[in-house]
Amino acid sequence: MGDRSRTTTVARAASLDVVPRDTVGQGQALSLCQEGGLLFAGRHLLIELWEAEHLTSEPDIRRILQDAVAACRATLLSIHLHVFSPTHGISGVAVLGESHMSIHTWPEHAYAAVDIFMCGSLDPRKAVPVLKAGFRPKRIQFMEVKRGVMDADDVVC
C-alpha cells in the first residue's frame, strides 16, 4: 500500500468522563458504556445537514472536525481529507482513540452526511453545536444508534 496505509499503536482511550486522560488504556472495561440498564460499546450518531454552507472549504472542514472532536473531549489520532472534482465536495475522516468521525459533502445539494461513533461514555452529541456553528445548516436531523448492545450475562460487572 506504500504511503497510502499507515499503522500505529496507541492506547484505546478510556472515557474522560470516567477517568483522567493519563489512565488511558489502563482498563478495557472503560471502553464500554452503561445507560438505562444497557451495556454497549458506544454511540453512533448519523447527522444530516441540509442547506448547509462551507461544504467546499478544506481548511474550514478540517477545523470544524478538530473542534467537534475537542468538544466531545475525544482523542484525535489523525485526519484524512479528500477533495473531489468537479463539485469540490469533500470527504473527511477523523480517526479517534474512541472510534471515528466522518463527513461527506455534496455542495451541489448543500447537503452533508456526518457520522460520529464514540465508544465508552463520551457523548458524540456534544459535536452537534460545533457542526451547527460551522456549517450553518437550515435543517439538521440526527439519529443515534447504540452499537454493540450486550446481554448482561455476557459481561462480568
Next chain:
Amino acid sequence: MGDRSRTTTVARAASLDVVPRDTVGQGQALSLCQEGGLLFAGRHLLIELWEAEHLTSEPDIRRILQDAVAACRATLLSIHLHVFSPTHGISGVAVLGESHMSIHTWPEHAYAAVDIFMCGSLDPRKAVPVLKAGFRPKRIQFMEVKRGVMDADDVVC
C-alpha cells in the same frame, strides 16, 4: 498537523454499476442513488459482528477491508489502521471514492462494529459475505440507513 493529516485531490467516483471507472468524476449526478421512487445520497450500513474471530490481526483486518471494498466495486483511496493496547483491539478506516468503510474491534468481547457508507448506486451489502468469511461471526446483525433522502422537488432529474 504534520504527518497526521493529509489532503489529496481526486475525482468523486461514480458508480461502477452505471459508468466505467475511466469516467469517474465526469458527472456529479451519478453520485446520487434512486430506489423505489426515492432519491438519496447513499446507503449507510451498520453491521454488528458477534462471536467473531481475527479481531486482533492487523494484516487480516487490512486484507478483509481491501477485499470488502473490492467486493463492492468501490474505489479505495487509503486505509488507516490503529492497534490499541492492552486489548489489541483495532480501529480501521478505509476512505473510498464513494465515502468510507470502518471497523472497530473489541476482541475482549469477540465483537466488531462495522460501518459502510457508499454514495451512488454501489451496494455496501456486497461486503457482508467478505466480512462473514473473514471474521467468522456466529451472529451478525445489520441495519441499513438511506442517507441524504431528498424531495423530488429539490432535484432536476
